[in-house]
Amino acid sequence: MTYAAALGMTVLEATPDRTRVALTVPGTGLNIHGTAHGGLIFSLADEAFAIISNQHAQAVAVETHLSFFRAAYEGDLLVAVATPERVGRTLATYRVEVRRGEEGEVVALFLGTVSRREQAASAG
Template identity: 35%
Template sequence: MSSSDLSPQELAQACADSMYKVDSASQALGMKIVSVGPGRAELTMKIRDDMLNGHGSCHGGFIFALADSTFAFACNSRNVSTVAQGVSIEYVRPGVAGQLLTAVAEEKNLAGRTGLYDVTVSNEQGEHIAYFRGKSYRIRGTVLPELDQ
């Protein structure tokens, strides 16, 4: 079987399933994949008490981790190994304990070896918590080497 035997949606889902199985960090933080597609991903993460900072709100590093993982699933959705080349994040509202955060990554541009992705992190009320922009870089290899046959 090869990548061309799968629809783009099936390939994106297979890549996400394969990556998530070995993604100890995302699993340990309680992240769940809601949906994936070519150049797109949506993940959730519940803010736990052990994720709070000295101000009683969610530590920015955990919000960043959610956005970064969502970015990773989006940019690896075409079975080409891809890593972050550079990212930035803007926090616009605090996350609080017990909230379920949702991050949605959308591909904005893909040209040559680089891609540009925007990730929006929101709370259950639909209020935006953070905006993340990531630039990806395609490296050698595939997410699903068994499909390279």
């Protein structure tokens, strides 16, 4: 079982132009204030980032940043929506908005850059 699966994440969409990953905040994902743990929110954003950045290249994160705007609570459906900001030959930067629900308010904003290399062609 992968880390994302263990946390209960579900991939809703996975394309090079937009990737969406969802997670319902579990009771085990709360911090000492009773709100969603920052690590849980980061993990959701990072999963969407990993999926979108590896669509057409082998990608490894070189830098990430997450800003928290609002608290999330147990039972909240969070949806991470990843989109490309700039995709170059060797570097690419993606924006991931973590929203409450499909079209709800932004809970956190993640920006990440990856180092890219072309995927090896399959023999065949």
